[in-house]
Amino acid sequence: MDTIDERIPVTLLTGFLGAGKTTLLNHLINDPEAGRIAVIMNEFGAAGLDHDLIEASTEETILMQSGCLCCTFRGDIAKTLGKLMARKQNGELSFDRIVIETTGIAEPAPIVHTLVVDQLMPHYYRMDGIVTVADAATGASTLETQVEAVNQLALADLIVVTKTDLVSDADLASYEAQVNTINNSAQRIYANHGKVPTGALFGLSALREDVATDDIEAWLGKAEKPQTHDHHGDDHHHHDGQHGQGHHHQEHQIRSASIEVPEPIPASVFDxxxxxxxxIKGPDLLRIKGIVHVEGMDWPFVFHGVQHIFDAPVPLKSWTGKDTTSRVVVIARNMSQDDLDASLNMLRMKPKEVETATDGMVLETVEMPF
Structure with a gap:
């Protein structure tokens, strides 16, 4: 019998300066349907809290009438999360999930790493998803000059597009095309003056044993035309639709690609x-995620990594589908499209080809569940 994952889900809310995180958070905090959420932010005042809706407050925390709890952190996010868990276990606080708001110029990756590699965090918390707020009005120019904004989009599970009422349909379409060149696998919703359906922000990650097939497809994005084995051509060919996830962002050299492999992959090939x-490209791997069927295993597993840090892979032991297609998505920086596609095509290799390729090589093995 599968055990129930009782860890607290954590949502990372990011987005560049002025994108609308403050407005989104304010609606979330004041929404009774949001449930018992602990919102971690740098400053209380930044969220524009409605003091008429404050139930109780201390120097470090504010309890809203909606049931949401707000707390500040100035430094080590692991210590803040540790204190919250200690107070929850002592019965001082009650919350079911956490939302962490980053600063507008923050890189999301270090917080993701903390939840994976910190000695205590993975026992109590799990990453539920990365939500990036994207400003349709100024986002295009921001992406041209601010690499942090690019990285925030690249890591997103969900992109919330704001301020669409301030731009023309043509400008919105142009901006969305620009976003697609960075991350075409993320789900996308549109905020109505900062409001979004509360539930849309949660349950984004497929890293859970009870995940449904539809949730995996949403997590990996659409793949009507996945990458094919017979890849040819230069960069200008990657805009013609023959590579479902192949995109090129010239200014920051962000490229993404996906592959589907119909038959189970030998463990040695995947390793x-x-x-x-x-x-070869560890620091430049902005994100890797996928569902993989391995030869000899009765069920597939989902995996996820940011740069060289990987969450514990999750075996889908309740899997009942007969489809054995593996699907992997990679978003990388400073990697040519040809190299990225060629790397993914390694997943089609045979074990003997791997033996030949690794003859005399010493590699650090990444532990996977087989």
């Missing part, structure tokens, strides 16, 4: 592909 990719 070789992942080891090689991390060894």
């Amino acid at each position: 070789f592909w992942l080891d090689m990719l991390i060894a």
Whole structure:
């Protein structure tokens, strides 16, 4: 019998300065349907809290009438999360999930790493998703000059587009095309003056044993035309629709690609592909995620990594589908489209090809569940 994951889900809310995180958070905090959420932010005042809706407050926390709890952190996010969990276990606080708001110029990756590699965090918390707020009015120019804004989009599970009422349909379409070049696998919704359906922000990650097939497809994005084995051509060919996830962002060299492999992948082949990719391009791997069927396993697993740091892979032991297609999405920086596609095509190799390729090589193995 599968055990129930009782860890607290954590949502990372990011987005560049002025994108609308404050407005979104304010609606979330004041929404009774949001439930018992602990919102971690740098400053209380930044969220524009309605003091008429404050139930109780201390120097470090504010309890809203909606049931949401707000707290500040100035430094180590792991210590803040540790204190919250200690107070929850002592019965001082009650919350069911956490939302962490980053500063507008923050890189999301370090917080994701903390939840994965900190000694205590993975026991009590799990990453539920990365939500990036994207400003349709000024976002295009921001992406041209601010690499942090690009990285915030690249890591997103969900992109919330704001201020669409301030731009023309043509400008909105142009901006969305620009966003697609960075991350075409993320789900996308549109805020109505900062309001979004509360539930849309949660349950984004597929890293859970009870995940449904539809949730995995949403997490990995659409793949009507996945990458094919017979890849040819230069960068200008990657805009013609023959590569479902192949995109090119010239200014910051962000590219993404996906692949589908119909038959189960030998474990040695998957290990070789992942080891090689991390060894060669580790710091530039903005995100890797996928569902993989491995030869000899009765069920597939989902995996996820940011740069060289990976969450514990989750075996889908309740899997009943007969489809054995593996699907992997990679978003990388400073990697040519040809190299990225060629890397993914390693997943089609045979074990003997791997033996030949690894002869005399020493690689650091990434532990996977097989």
